[in-house]
Amino acid sequence: MMRAPFFRLIALVLCSTAPAWVAAQDYGDTPYVQTPQVVVDKMLEMAKVTAKDYLIDLGSGDGRLIITAAKKYGARGFGVDLNKSLVTLSNRNAAKAGVANRAVFYERDLHETDITQADVLTIYLLPEVNLMIRSRVLALKPGTRLVSHDYGFGEWPPDVEIVMDAPGKPVGRDQKSKVMYWMVPSRVAGKWLWQQAIDGKPQFVELNVDQVFQKITGTVSVSGRSAKMENAVLAGEHISFAAMLDIGGKPVRHEFSGKVINNAITGEMRRSGAPQSWTAMRTELRDPRFTDLKPGVMAR
Ligand SMILES: C[S@@+](CC[C@H](N)C(=O)[O-])C[C@H]1O[C@@H](n2cnc3c(N)ncnc32)[C@H](O)[C@@H]1O
Incomplete structure (x- = not known):
């Protein structure tokens, strides 16, 4: 499998104020960086999540996106992450939040994860990784919503893009985050x-x-x-x-x-x-x- 260029990982880590252990483990294509809770809330709001939605988070970290969607909106979903300890932590966090029946986490490669049942896809992955999965996303059922933290999908312009304050963000100096929203279009050509x-x-x-x-x-x-x-x-x-x-x-x-x-x-x-x-x-x-x-x- 293609991996994101090493210099990008270094760049992300160098501008990070996160503890050194964050960089020391294998996080596959994208290093582990948490999305601040205010940004999580905005991502779910932009995706207009409801109790009817099934969400999938690719590279789910500590599970915060799916757990928040389950707790705040009554949605269901799963997250996948290559990092075993993060998957264990996520399932523990879901149990603590009382949503373990609606928010589940698996140790799995995102490139080998079936995403076809998603109503909403959430991601915080490097741009190269987004490009690797773009054709799979565009093949999802029309109307599937997609929200991404900080990085886009190459030439596929977002339907909505905002920049917001992200206090406590572990990377970047300006404490800002970009949130982008897309809807998978029908093929009408x-x-x-x-x-x-x-x-x-x-x-x-x-x-x-x-x-x-x-x-x-x-x-x-x-x-x-x-x-x-x-x-x-x-x-x-x-x-x-x-x-x-x-x-x-x-x-x-x-x-x-x-x-x-x-x-x-x-x-x-x-x-x-x-x-x-x-x-x-x-x-x-x-x-x-x-x-x-x-x-x-x-x-x-
Ligand atoms: C930037 S973090 C995002 C974590 C979480 N989604 C959030 O927003 O707080 C990216 C996550 O993707 C995971 N990851 C990287 N490559 C992966 C792959 N190929 N399959 C599954 N997870 C992967 C990393 O372990 C890391 O936890």
């Missing part, structure tokens, strides 16, 4: 077709979408006339966009929203008056761009 009453009569509407991570662009075409998708948003499996479509020779704003389920989208279209429903089927499937290619270079 390709062409979609449906019938809709646009100018008083049913017409075929074609949507042609390009996708780079969660960012979508494209056109909506009716009777050979194309309009740009405007204000396009893809949040997990929810898509919304507007288009200026021709009504009696004038451009009129139409607003679409819908839910993506594999090769279908169902939702509502609003113009003026009552909303109409729409159901589109995908007629051409393309791969979204989930790579580290430079902007402007489209992978097809």
